[in-house]
Amino acid sequence: MKEFDIIIIGGGAVGCAAAYVLSRYDLRIALLERNPDVAMGSSGKNSAVVHAGFNNKPGSLMARLCVDGNKRFEEICKTLDVPYKKTGKLVVGFNDEDMAIVERIIADGARNGSIGLRRVGRAEMDGLEPGIGGIGAVFSSNTAVFDPFLYTIHLCEAAMQNGVSFFMDTGLAAVRKEGGKFILQTSREDYRCEILLNSAGLYADRVSAMAGDDTFTLYPCRGEYFILDTAAAELISRPVYPVPHKGAGGLGVHLTTTVDGNVLIGPSAEYIEDREDYATSRGMMDRLFREAKALLPALERDMIIGSYTGIRPKLVPEGQANYGDFVIEESPRVENLVNLIGIESPGLTASIPIAEMAAGIISGKRRLGINAAYRAEYRGVHPFAALDSGTQRALIAENPGYGEVVCRCKTVTRAEVLQALRNPLGVKTIVGVKNRLHTTMGRCQGGYCLAKIANIIMEEFKLAPEDIVYRYQGDTPFPGAVK
Numbered sequence: 001m002k003e004f005d006i007i008i009i010g011g012g013a014v015g016c017a018a019a020y021v022l023s024r025y026d027l028r029i030a031l032l033e034r035n036p037d038v039a040m041g042s043s044g045k046n047s048a049v050v051h052a053g054f055n056n057k058p059g060s061l062m063a064r065l066c067v068d069g070n071k072r073f074e075e076i077c078k079t080l081d082v083p084y085k086k087t088g089k090l091v092v093g094f095n096d097e098d099m100a101i102v103e104r105i106i107a108d109g110a111r112n113g114s115i116g117l118r119r120v121g122r123a124e125m126d127g128l129e130p131g132i133g134g135i136g137a138v139f140s141s142n143t144a145v146f147d148p149f150l151y152t153i154h155l156c157e158a159a160m161q162n163g164v165s166f167f168m169d170t171g172l173a174a175v176r177k178e179g180g181k182f183i184l185q186t187s188r189e190d191y192r193c194e195i196l197l198n199s200a201g202l203y204a205d206r207v208s209a210m211a212g213d214d215t216f217t218l219y220p221c222r223g224e225y226f227i228l229d230t231a232a233a234e235l236i237s238r239p240v241y242p243v244p245h246k247g248a249g250g251l252g253v254h255l256t257t258t259v260d261g262n263v264l265i266g267p268s269a270e271y272i273e274d275r276e277d278y279a280t281s282r283g284m285m286d287r288l289f290r291e292a293k294a295l296l297p298a299l300e301r302d303m304i305i306g307s308y309t310g311i312r313p314k315l316v317p318e319g320q321a322n323y324g325d326f327v328i329e330e331s332p333r334v335e336n337l338v339n340l341i342g343i344e345s346p347g348l349t350a351s352i353p354i355a356e357m358a359a360g361i362i363s364g365k366r367r368l369g370i371n372a373a374y375r376a377e378y379r380g381v382h383p384f385a386a387l388d389s390g391t392q393r394a395l396i397a398e399n400p401g402y403g404e405v406v407c408r409c410k411t412v413t414r415a416e417v418l419q420a421l422r423n424p425l426g427v428k429t430i431v432g433v434k435n436r437l438h439t440t441m442g443r444c445q446g447g448y449c450l451a452k453i454a455n456i457i458m459e460e461f462k463l464a465p466e467d468i469v470y471r472y473q474g475d476t477p478f479p480g481a482v483k
């Protein structure tokens with residue numbers, strides 16, 4: 001049986017941040033993830049905004065850790081080679097009632113220590129975002145957008161570089177304690193550890209219950225999104241939100257520019273029963289489009305190129321007004337079980353402070369020596385499209401794979417696809433390539449590049465078409481031959 005000091009459950013941004021932060025110490029650490037790759041839960045299905053911390057209840061952990069995360073996010077992205085853009089954000093009001101909320105947001109932001117907030121009137125909005133409706137807004141200069149896939153992947157790969165072991169396709173099924181240690185029964189093999197760090201996102205209540213603390217119940221709340229073509233990015237240059245209204249379950253349907261040059265509309269907020277129900281619905285999509293058009297009248301339906309859904313792990317059920325703050329604690333019932341529960345938005349922004357708080361709990365339990373091999377910096381696949389033409393020519397001369405464009409929408413080359421496929425986790429899925437290079441995410445949504453990427457996977461790993469995995473084990477884009 002493999003034995004570690006700490007086992008982290010869940011390869012989302014928070015679990016990977018915990019792996020990265022804890023890799024500073026001389027510990028035997030493993031992370032178990034039930035999916036074939038990291039960033040396949042909420043960390044890959046969100047708005048990708050670095051929030052400034054003014055929407056969270058003053059005094060809450062969410063507010064404190066979000067403000068801290070926001071201040072450090074740009075530096076973290078530089079250290080880990082993650083695309084980041086400080087865009088600022090507008091939170092728009094349409095009437096006097098909304099403008100009272102604008103004032104409240106600014107006051108809450110000040111109490112939370114959120115910096116760079118001010119009220120702007122219509123004239124200034126015309127300069128910032130002429131296409132947006134409304135009579136006034138909060139302007140948050142410290143809001144940013146970033147790439148949540150590469151953020152999570154690079155946290156994971158940096159932690160691996162520092163000695164953390166990652167086990168993919170390894171779902172935790174049961175936990176028991178033996179001689180003061182946890183024995184973890186998984187879909188693959190059993191593991192033993194002293195400290196169990198539960199970062200299982202939507203399933204964190206169940207993992208806690210498996211380990212002996214059934215205090216928590218999470219209520220899934222679905223958020224659907226539309227993805228708009230890069231043409232829509234000519235209409236706005238930063239995230240634009242309506243002021244949040246009570247009971248909305250989220251921050252309201254907003255328009256978010258992505259680091260990749262697309263625009264998102266969403267998310268909705270709908271409590272659902274099934275935690276795996278990632279469906280998008282026509283009715284909700286119509287509503288989202290209507291609400292987004294109220295913010296940005298020039299939007300057209302033919303700008304829509306795709307959709308996706310994220311699910312929030314809410315600690316408060318539908319209709320209840322109490323505040324569901326992050327839970328970051330050692331379970332009062334089970335010694336050495338560290339629970340990270342209810343990590344909904346702003347969990348990405350706050351991921352490093354959350355991980356540091358978890359490390360603080362662990363350092364109170366055992367002495368943490370320094371890992372002499374620790375390196376904070378990590379570098380990923382450098383995008384060919386971002387290089388100047390001289391460097392591009394030199395690279396093509398050295399490796400003709402750079403001369404073969406596989407994804408036309410995002411100008412991704414065969415050489416980059418091969419680098420992405422040679423990732424340290426050993427991920428060989430189509431979605432694994434997509435999350436590392438943004439292939440299949442452009443206007444063609446894979447129409448051009450999917451077959452080319454599948455061919456490269458087949459050549460590289462000597463696979464038959466039906467063995468290619470799209471997202472999860474057993475999920476292939478090529479189920480059988482037509483002739």
Ligand SMILES: Cc1cc2nc3c(=O)[nH]c(=O)nc-3n(C[C@H](O)[C@H](O)[C@H](O)COP(=O)(O)OP(=O)(O)OC[C@H]3O[C@@H](n4cnc5c(N)ncnc54)[C@H](O)[C@@H]3O)c2cc1C
Pocket residue numbers: 009010011012013014015016032033034035038039040041042043044045046047048049050051170171172173199200201202203204207223267310311312313343344345346347348349350
């Ligand atoms: C619609 C939406 C919009 C959001 N927008 C933003 C935003 O703009 N900015 C922001 O800061 N935050 C945002 N968030 C919040 C943010 O996405 C989450 O807080 C963050 O991604 C949580 O990371 P995590 O690692 O806790 O969870 P996840 O990313 O969900 O990871 C948990 C992992 O645990 C794994 N797992 C579960 N059970 C098991 C098991 N038994 N065995 C092994 N593995 C298991 C899952 O497969 C999953 O990979 C948004 C969230 C949603 C849903």
